[in-house]
């Protein structure tokens with residue numbers, strides 16, 4: 687990851703130094719995921735076979751409110767790869783007294799995207815800190831969000847799999863507006879109670895609220911960019927700038943489309959099934 691974080695800082699040097707990346711090592715993919723990987727060239731395959739295993743290099747795509755953070759964090763716990771959410775990196779910087787703080791607040795609160803340069807810098811710093819602590823692999827959430835970011839990422843490391851989470855747009859809005867966070871423990875909750883009946887051949891969908899425990903209930907805060915106006919703008923920008931990233935990965939055979947069938951209790955086991963992951967086996971191997 688050292689090379690990855692350094693190269694992210696300088697995309698022009700990325701291609702020249704690509705061969706030195708550790709990311710050519712064989713990924714520790716769950717068995718059924720092998721078919722999502724692009725077939726490596728012969729020489730790479732030989733190198734991969736000789737290299738030690740590495741942890742997953744996964745990306746989560748999906749509209750605001752779809753649940754990227756929830757599922758990326760659960761998979762991170764299961765697979766032992768760090769969950770890196772660029773939205774969290776932006777919010778940390780925004781809440782700091784750093785020089786970028788005010789500039790970021792203005793962009794985020796309008797629902798716009800932060801510049802590729804700032805995001806690459808924040809991500810590189812996070813990767814460097816992670817690798818200093820011995821982290822391996824990653825599950826990215828909220829990056830890449832533009833074709834340029836996807837190209838930079840492709841230039842510096844190999845992505846094994848991109849999971850594209852999908853949900854109806856009316857539900858996305860409700861879920862964003864229902865989001866709450868405990869200002870003390872940082873726990874994430876959602877007060878939206880979604881219960882839509884099926885009609886005209888369209889299946890119904892229910893998503894129970896994720897309510898806070900009593901000790902968090904009086905300390906809930908709402909993200910300043912989770913207002914109706916800003917969420918609508920974020921959805922518009924997603925369709926304009928981020929949706930093309932889906933095709934970028936689809937054309938490379940790396941995209942796994944996943945329509946959320948409901949809330950966490952229904953969706954989590956189905957996602958694991960789609961990924962061919964056995965929760966029990968992962969926990970056993972993590973404990974070993």
Ligand SMILES: Nc1ncnc2c1ncn2[C@@H]1O[C@H](COP(=O)(O)OP(=O)(O)O)[C@@H](O)[C@H]1O
Pocket residue numbers: 749750751772773774776793794797798799800801802805827828829830831832835911920
């Ligand atoms: N990869 C990125 N590129 C540009 N801006 C980003 C990126 N990731 C996060 N941001 C900024 O941080 C904000 C919050 O991101 P995030 O928490 O991922 O929100 P969302 O719920 O919209 O997916 C975004 O609206 C955007 O301003």
